[in-house]
């Protein structure tokens with residue numbers, strides 16, 4: 349009997365407190381009650397996934413993520429460095445600073461300018 353209780357307790361500990369987002373990513377340690385969180389809310393990631401650097405954390409629950417790419421310029425037969433900036437939703441369970449590398453996924457529009465959500469922090473600065 350005592351053994352059964354122990355096993356039950358162990359199982360309760362192992363119960364995961366996050367949803368399966370369908371992407372191979374490390375779930376956050378913390379739990380939040382944000383509706384737009386892909387792990388603990390209802391945000392569904394579908395569409396495109398990008399990896400970028402956080403360049404601004406001044407907004408509440410939003411960050412600016414930027415990544416660069418190389419673009420060919422036909423006229424001059426040379427390559428140009430270009431960048432893309434996207435405003436992404438930051439759920440409270442993820443903590444990021446400027447300079448961190450994150451992965452973002454496309455969701456339904458959360459606001460006028462936001463249709464992406466941060467779901468994984470790759471490296472801390």
Ligand SMILES: [Zn+2]
Pocket residue numbers: 378379380381382385386387388389439440441442
């Ligand atoms: Zn969360």
